[in-house]
Amino acid sequence: MKNFRIRILIRVSLLVAAIFLLSYFLYRQTTFLVEVILLALIIYQVYALIKDSESVVKIMTRFFDSIRYSDFTQTSTSRGLGSAFDELNKSYNEVMNEFIKARKEKEENYRYMQTIVQHIGIGLISFFPDGEVNLINNAAKKLFRINSLRNITTLENINKKLVDELLSIKAGRKSLIKFVYNNDFYQLMLFATEFKMNEKIYKFVSIQNIMSELEEKEMEAWQKLISVLTHEIMNSITPISSISQTLNGLVNQKELSEETLDDIKIGMETIHRRSEGLIEFVNNYRSISKIPVANFSIVQVENLFANISMLMEKQLKEKGIEFRISVEPQTLELTLDQKLIEQVLINLLLNAIDAVKEKDNPVIELNANMGERGCPVINVKDNGIGILEEVQEKIFIPFFTTKSNGSGIGLSLAKQIMKQHSGNIRFVSNPDEGTTFTLYFNM
CATH class of the missing domain: 1.10.287 (Helix Hairpins)
Structure with a gap:
């Protein structure tokens, strides 16, 4: 900046001196040629002063244009303008290099994601609400036996229901669709998500043929x-x-x-x-x-547990088992078939009673709450002997039992009853620590 200041001072000084001399010679009415030379000198100094002042503006304009047009190949020099301009140009070039680096990383990440998308074994399709496709990976092309796809509606020649489902499936939802195409059976699991980018809405759907599985x-x-x-x-x-x-x-x-x-x-x-x-x-x-068809009604869980407690109270007391019941919130209600769910819970409690019979301080818990996913769950927990690891994968198989007097149908029935309720039954068991069976209900 020192050189720049000196140049500005010299030009201002020369400009002032030329104006003063021109005024003096005009006043004295001297030679016309001298006056023309001084006027030309004033004009030149004004031009040079403006040009020097605009050098910073030019650097900044070039910088912003580079960002605007994504042209980061330009560099800036400041020869003869001083150390401050050297710093400015150094910063300019460093920023440009950072932009180049960021752009390179962005391109590498894009290529990396493209590679993953194209090599993943699950079909992926991204499209706009009108069906225009902006991305389809190799797995989806292979699944539908196509080389390219411009619009989802093109898949109507495979199956119209498939197209309708792709266009209508809501974000965060799963859908199962079955059809036959070219003598092959398809059972596709669809999962959709949506996102907004550059004021455009994209629907992203994963497609997996689970027929073989x-x-x-x-x-x-x-x-x-x-x-x-x-x-x-x-x-x-x-x-x-x-x-x-x-x-x-x-x-x-x-x-x-x-x-x-x-x-x-x-x-x-x-x-x-x-x-x-x-x-x-x-x-x-x-x-x-031949499980009876579920007869659904809205049931207060607290009342359901009260009925269960009344039925099991005598047996639990005779065996010295501590029985704990809790419902959170107390007003929790479920839409279910009370008789079928009571049957499931009684069977689980009988299994729990059998599991804790060798414990010194047997405890069985029956509780209901809103699960981690916001859906209600009912838990039957015991501190019994647990289920052996090699047995765990077999307990839902009909007629499989480890009891000498067991029928092996209780848990199988429970699973089918929960399916009727659009729910599921799961368990966690650790040897010598106990077992927790959980009934999952959809809202």
């Missing part, structure tokens, strides 16, 4: 069920077959002694008992395959 889970469920059914049936059929063979040998004897007749009687009683067991098994199977 569902088929795999279904096959696994059937295998587990068949394994349990085979085990239960063979437990009855094997002794019946063996006893029948023995009895057949006995009745073929020419003479039947009193002892033989007693053996036949015992064998027949055994066959009868095992046959009744098979009938009970079939009836249990019917009970889980």
Whole structure:
């Protein structure tokens, strides 16, 4: 700035001197040529002074134009203008370099995100409310067997319901859609979100064909069920077959002694008992395959718990179990089938009673509250022996039981009843610490 100040002072001084001399010569009415030279000198100094003053403005104008047009390749020099201008130009160039660096990072992040989007295994489509597509990844193209997609409505040649669902699905919602296309079965899980950018609304939908996963889970469920059914049936059929063979040998004897007749009687009683067991098994199977249709009504949870407490009070007291009940808020209401949910809760409480029977200070808790996701939940918690890790994945399989007198249908029934309520049942269990079963209800 020192050089700049000196130049300004010199130009101002020269300008003042030229004006003074021009005034003097005009007053003395001297040679016309001298007056013209002085006037020219004044004009030049004014021009030079303006030019020097505008140098800062030019630097700043160039800086703002660079930002406006995203042109960060320009640099600025200040030769002969002084140290202050050197600092200004240094700052200018540093800011430009920061802009270049930020732009480079932005481009790298964009390429990185594009790479992730294009390589992720789930289909992704982003589009405007009118259906115009601005992004579709490779997984979505592969899923729909297309090379490009300009508008969502183009997918109508695959399935019109799919297009309607994509356009109408609300942000934060999931949707399941099934259809057949080119002899292939599709079961798509859609999840949508929306965001606003540059005054435009974008809908972003993830699409996953879960058909193979569902088929795999279904096959696994059937295998587990068949394994349990085979085990239960063979437990009855094997002794019946063996006893029948023995009895057949006995009745073929020419003479039947009193002892033989007693053996036949015992064998027949055994066959009868095992046959009744098979009938009970079939009836249990019917009970889980034909659950009554839920009859929904608005129920105060506090009243529901009072009914449960009245039904279980005697059994809990006899076994010395501390029973804790809480409802938060106390006015909590749920839309449910009271009889079916009571059946579920009683079954869970009976399981809890069995789990705490070896504890010195058995405690069972029954509580209801608004869960973390804002949906009501009912918890049945005990401080019992817990569920073995290798058993945990099997407890919802029909007829699976670890109890000698259990039917193995209670938890399976509970799961189906909660499905009727558009909810679910989950549990957390730690050996020797206890188990918590949670019923999740949608609002």
